[in-house]
Amino acid sequence: MNIGLTLGGLTLGGVALFLGQLNATTAxxxxxxxGGLAAGPNVIVGAIPDVSRYQPATVNGVEYAAYAIGTTxxxxxxxxxxWQPMPAVNHPVIPQNMYRWKGGRFEQIGMSWVKHxxxxxxxxxxxxxxPAGSGCPTVxxxxxxxxxxxxxxxxxxxxxxxxxxxxxxxxxxSNYTDPSSSEPSSLKERIRVARTDLNPAQNAGxxxxxxxxxxxxxxxxxxxDNDNCSYRKFTVGSTWSTTQGYPLxxxxxxxxxxxxxxxxxxxxxxxEIREYQVQGDGLFVVAYNTSDNGNGTWHYEYAVFNMNSxxxxxSFSVPAPPGVNVTNIGFSAPLYHSGDQNAGAAGYxxxxxxxxxxxxxxxxxxxxPFSQDSTANAIRxxxxxxxxxxxxxxxxxxxxxxxxxxxVTASSTVTSVSISAKGPTAPAPSNPADLNDDGVVDGADLAxxxxxxxxxxxxxNGDNVTDGSDLGxxxxxxDA
Numbered sequence: 193m194n195i196g197l198t199l200g201g202l203t204l205g206g207v208a209l210f211l212g213q214l215n216a217t218t219a220x221x222x223x224x225x226x227g228g229l230a231a232g233p234n235v236i237v238g239a240i241p242d243v244s245r246y247q248p249a250t251v252n253g254v255e256y257a258a259y260a261i262g263t264t265x266x267x268x269x270x271x272x273x274x275w276q277p278m279p280a281v282n283h284p285v286i287p288q289n290m291y292r293w294k295g296g297r298f299e300q301i302g303m304s305w306v307k308h309x310x311x312x313x314x315x316x317x318x319x320x321x322x323p324a325g326s327g328c329p330t331v332x333x334x335x336x337x338x339x340x341x342x343x344x345x346x347x348x349x350x351x352x353x354x355x356x357x358x359x360x361x362x363x364x365x366s367n368y369t370d371p372s373s374s375e376p377s378s379l380k381e382r383i384r385v386a387r388t389d390l391n392p393a394q395n396a397g398x399x400x401x402x403x404x405x406x407x408x409x410x411x412x413x414x415x416x417d418n419d420n421c422s423y424r425k426f427t428v429g430s431t432w433s434t435t436q437g438y439p440l441x442x443x444x445x446x447x448x449x450x451x452x453x454x455x456x457x458x459x460x461x462x463x464e465i466r467e468y469q470v471q472g473d474g475l476f477v478v479a480y481n482t483s484d485n486g487n488g489t490w491h492y493e494y495a496v497f498n499m500n501s502x503x504x505x506x507s508f509s510v511p512a513p514p515g516v517n518v519t520n521i522g523f524s525a526p527l528y529h530s531g532d533q534n535a536g537a538a539g540y541x542x543x544x545x546x547x548x549x550x551x552x553x554x555x556x557x558x559x560x561p562f563s564q565d566s567t568a569n570a571i572r573x574x575x576x577x578x579x580x581x582x583x584x585x586x587x588x589x590x591x592x593x594x595x596x597x598x599x600v601t602a603s604s605t606v607t608s609v610s611i612s613a614k615g616p617t618a619p620a621p622s623n624p625a626d627l628n629d630d631g632v633v634d635g636a637d638l639a640x641x642x643x644x645x646x647x648x649x650x651x652x653n654g655d656n657v658t659d660g661s662d663l664g665x666x667x668x669x670x671d672a
Contacts, residue, residue, distance in 0.1 A: 232414025234269030237422035249376035257437030260346025266318035277310035359573035362409035371531030423452035472603030474501030505571030506597030590615035
């Protein structure tokens with residue numbers, strides 16, 4: 193990714209912004225400060241200006257609200273971007289997501305299908321624009337912006353399943369068939385959020401964010417595809433409407449060129465965030481936090497966001513040495529919908545929870561392997577999955593492992609990603625004279641030492657032989 197750009201080109205003060213968007217903030221993680229524009233085309237979300245809401249409905253006993261957010265794109269690159277409508281494949285697709293922080297957990301609570309772009313106005317949201325034409329041409333000019341309102345992004349005619357998109361290359365098919373669904377029409381394909389995830393009475397102290405992203409084949413080919421997410425905070429009104437759900441109010445600036453997972457650290461400064469580029473594929477962003485439960489245990493919380501990896505995530509593992517007591521192992525993930533969650537060629541078996549457990553030296557989560565089910569629930573692009581547990585040992589720096597779901601390719605031969613994170617330390621060693629490890633040095637330990645005389649199995653002082661020196665140490669530690 194090349195995101196070293198002139199900050200002045202993104203200054204929004206004094207600019208007449210589209211659709212009531214008053215300001216935006218550009219935060220650029222990892223920039224090298226070279227001050228130059230990104231080479232080639234580079235599309236970002238310049239603003240999230242508005243929200244539309246639709247009639248709630250119930251699916252499988254759960255009441256859901258449906259929303260769409262507006263996304264104003266900007267081409268901050270040095271060349272034009274094609275914006276040709278379907279069935280042409282040289283245009284952007286636009287996923288929309290929603291997230292909630294509550295009680296130390298940052299989770300994705302809603303996701304849409306992808307909006308397919310069809311033409312581009314030539315605005316000036318992100319600075320000076322060199323128009324690609326008049327009206328709404330099928331090209332976005334250099335420096336130009338293009339507003340897609342929330343009502344446009346929520347219009348179902350150009351919303352298509354995410355499954356047809358390779359986010360690492362920006363490519364997608366022109367004639368793929370969307371999975372069918374008999375779900376309520378007001379919910380289909382839009383951002384779907386359970387009422388309980390928004391209800392203010394059930395989410396005291398919660399904070400919320402909306403996120404937009406652009407995926408474009410030319411942008412990916414120019415290696416400018418890791419700055420395509422932006423997010424903005426919103427609040428939830430207290431009154432539920434049977435025709436529109438809860439009202440949502442956008443607040444503050446649009447945080448440009450960052451995924452919403454970065455908002456977790458703004459709420460909890462102790463959160464650590466890491467980026468991992470998979471060879472020949474896409475980007476994962478991993479965030480984690482640890483906290484003292486105050487009862488002799490610590491909580492370990494992890495969030496893994498797949499920004500644009502086609503190979504996806506299929507397993508996650510955190511070291512936990514022998515002797516560490518692990519409890520409350522947990523997992524959460526956003527729900528696919530509108531037919532995408534269906535197993536088989538028409539969709540994904542996408543909403544099956546991952547299996548989890550404690551091995552001898554780690555806490556592990558895994559989905560069904562690709563070799564057994566290519567439609568299994570994986571951390572696919574533009575989704576965030578959560579992993580958590582409690583342990584009776586404090587944190588230390590460890591190397592966690594994110595296993596990739598799809599098989600290796602000619603350009604991407606790695607099978608996993610090593611992640612610097614925090615995990616539990618090994619327990620302090622027990623009293624070496626307590627040979628049976630029952631918490632006290634007594635006759636039982638003496639009997640074990642005498643039985644091991646001359647061998648290494650009763651050794652206390654570390655010289656690999658059980659002898660008089662070890663006997664002296666054992667007697668000195670009697671009843672300890």
